[in-house]
Amino acid sequence: MMKALFVVLQFAFIFTLSEAQSSILQPQADKSFNITYIQSLTSCSYTAVITTSCSSVEYTRDQITISFGDAYGNQIYAPSLDHPSSRAFERCSSDTFQISGPCANRICYVYLFLTGPDGWKPESVKIGYNTTAVTFYYNTFIPNDIWYGFNLCQSASSHQISSRSWFMYGILGLVLSALM
Template identity: 70%
Template sequence: MIKELVVLILFALGLSLSESKSTFLQPQAAKSFNLSYIQNVRSCSYTVVLTTSCSSPRYTRDQISIAFGDAYGNQIYAPRLDDPSSKTFEQCSSDTFQIDGPCAYQICYVYLYRTGPDGWKPESVKIYGYNSRAVSFYYDAYIPSDIWYGFNLCNSASSSHQLSNQKWFLYVILAFVLTALLY
């Protein structure tokens, strides 16, 4: 009876751990996003790959802007990425941009801004920077008009990673205790 109970508890713990890892972050409207933090210091180059969803309109005439940065206030801003003559942001496509701006550390936030009549649904944004590893943000959502919309993981990234490690450690200790009770 005790062995079955231990197996059931370990199964439940494994299920709760797998469910906690399967949650996805959704893009959000920026409540207090401010472009005035842009610094004019040493310049670095960034490669930004914007992938448009296959469920987006075939093309868009909308004006698309991007802002991204790190947790230390280094912000990179590109006011207009769109160019209807070059077929940017077409359905099921990826567009690559070279953007210069202040040198940042690990990129932890990105916001997109869209204005226009057509609508646009990005699938993802991938940013390669000089001082940071490549980072991907998965949108798969229509960008609302006339509002900065995206992700800010600057404050939550390290704390959620630390919590995840603490959770794993707790599960390992619990598994050892339950195994010891069995024998």
């Protein structure tokens, strides 16, 4: 009976490890990202602080666009954040933008879109709303003509599944120990 319990616990441990995710998140290209579902409500104001990496080009003439939102379909979109005369997105600098859009819950995704010949490397993007803010760390050059960023909306639900798995393993352990 002890061997059976040991085998079951080993299986549970291996299964749990296989569900573990890397603690270092990297931005990803998303060919299916769609900005057509933007709600028409413009009742909330967001602050986006975009920090350009010190290893980026000195300045960029590229056109930078941002979209971010929550897990409930509230999407905020701001085309052409840069303006050639604004000197935005210079190396080792931070630029702050006020962006209006539908009121969202917890911001869980952000995508950047770059069009142009220069290339650009953001260090981070911080989205603030009311008293809360969330920061996404890029530290990589943005590919041209594709939405590139983070979608952590599914990560939150997969964490809940993982927590339920741990709960089930605990119940299974209690049942097996009671049978012995």
